[in-house]
Amino acid sequence: MSQITVIGAGVIGLTTAITLQERGHQVRVVAAATGAGITSSVAGAIWFPFWAEPRERVSKWASVTRRWLTGLARADARAGVDMLRMLELDDQDRVPWWGAEIEDLVLTRATDRGVDASVWNGAPFGWRFAAPRVDPRHHLPWLEACLRAPVERLAIASLREAIERGPTRPDIVVNCTGLASRTLLQDSAIRPLFGQVVVCTPGTFDPGSSMADERDPKAVFYVIPRRDEVIIGGCTAEWDGPVADGTLPAPDPNLTEVLLDRAARYGVVPRGILRVVAGLRPYRTTVRVERDAGDARIIHNYGHGGSGYTIARGCAEEVAEMVERGA
Numbered sequence: 001m002s003q004i005t006v007i008g009a010g011v012i013g014l015t016t017a018i019t020l021q022e023r024g025h026q027v028r029v030v031a032a033a034t035g036a037g038i039t040s041s042v043a044g045a046i047w048f049p050f051w052a053e054p055r056e057r058v059s060k061w062a063s064v065t066r067r068w069l070t071g072l073a074r075a076d077a078r079a080g081v082d083m084l085r086m087l088e089l090d091d092q093d094r095v096p097w098w099g100a101e102i103e104d105l106v107l108t109r110a111t112d113r114g115v116d117a118s119v120w121n122g123a124p125f126g127w128r129f130a131a132p133r134v135d136p137r138h139h140l141p142w143l144e145a146c147l148r149a150p151v152e153r154l155a156i157a158s159l160r161e162a163i164e165r166g167p168t169r170p171d172i173v174v175n176c177t178g179l180a181s182r183t184l185l186q187d188s189a190i191r192p193l194f195g196q197v198v199v200c201t202p203g204t205f206d207p208g209s210s211m212a213d214e215r216d217p218k219a220v221f222y223v224i225p226r227r228d229e230v231i232i233g234g235c236t237a238e239w240d241g242p243v244a245d246g247t248l249p250a251p252d253p254n255l256t257e258v259l260l261d262r263a264a265r266y267g268v269v270p271r272g273i274l275r276v277v278a279g280l281r282p283y284r285t286t287v288r289v290e291r292d293a294g295d296a297r298i299i300h301n302y303g304h305g306g307s308g309y310t311i312a313r314g315c316a317e318e319v320a321e322m323v324e325r326g327a
């Protein structure tokens with residue numbers, strides 16, 4: 001059993017912490033911010049590999065996470081996870097890069113009998129599969145409630161400080177600080193990608209289905225129903241504004257109009273807008289799940305881009321294996 005301090009209480013920090021705790025380790029979680037001000041609170045958050053590299057590792061982490069989330073959806077409603085029937089529109093019938101391990105992935109053609117492709121916006125193909133959908137409003141508090149000790153609110157100035165300060169000296173520190181790793185570690189490989197979603201009261205859209213269309217990267221569209229609301233997205237844009245941990249960027253009202261217009265093209269007409277939220281995806285050239293080269297007591301787990309909910313458990317299990325291998 002190791003004494004482990006996890007820095008960060010977004011979906012990555014909390015999932016890592018409970019995975020390590022399940023394996024018998026003594027875990028302490030320290031975070032500058034929790035709840036509504038952090039990136040993890042504004043995510044869709046559906047299982048779907050999006051803006052995360054490298055593909056081979058992401059596919060593996062995604063597959064582990066999908067299995068885990070599917071189990072949670074069955075086991076405990078309080079975890080905020082439900083299974084939806086997902087439709088991903090496509091221009092081609094080649095299996096998507098993340099599809100090899102999705103055993104229920106089925107190709108549908110717009111011309112197949114019984115398919116109502118009127119809302120496919122011209123797409124010739126669609127991939128159907130079961131996708132776990134997470135609601136961060138329930139899932140993050142649920143993860144936190146699974147911890148033996150509450151999250152400690154503390155902003156650390158360096159990872160070394162996290163090792164040297166505190167009630168007990170940890171054997172391992174796991175860095176799950178997301179975008180903040182850019183300044184904490186001077187890591188120029190990570191950069192913010194702006195995203196915005198419109199949260200609506202449900203209209204006529206089937207609450208058991210979700211759909212996404214990323215054929216045009218400049219006009220990505222998705223709709224994700226929750227138990228009591230519907231998320232309409234999306235957008236991915238470079239961001240050169242300020243980045244402050246615990247503070248989300250202001251939504252762009254013009255973009256809200258664009259997203260609602262786009263939704264109408266797919267026949268999605270919400271009844272009303274509840275709120276509009278934006279966040280900065282912690283995109284890194286490669287998601288960093290590795291031991292620090294200069295200090296073996298530090299393991300990094302950050303840079304999950306647009307896939308934090310999709311790969312959290314797979315990454316957490318890899319961290320746990322690193323802790324247990326000791327190398």
Ligand SMILES: Cc1cc2nc3c(=O)[nH]c(=O)nc-3n(C[C@H](O)[C@H](O)[C@H](O)COP(=O)(O)OP(=O)(O)OC[C@H]3O[C@@H](n4cnc5c(N)ncnc54)[C@H](O)[C@@H]3O)c2cc1C
Binds near residue numbers: 038178
């Ligand atoms: C609009 C939008 C939609 C999205 N939709 C999806 C989706 O459908 N599916 C999906 O899989 N992903 C989605 N994502 C991506 C997902 O939200 C992120 O990948 C994920 O939230 C990253 O989690 P994280 O825990 O690494 O970071 P964060 O949520 O930012 O958490 C970082 C934690 O580290 C703490 N921290 C930072 N610096 C310090 C410090 N110095 N000391 C102590 N603590 C510190 C913070 O306070 C916080 O607790 C979406 C993102 C956006 C913006």
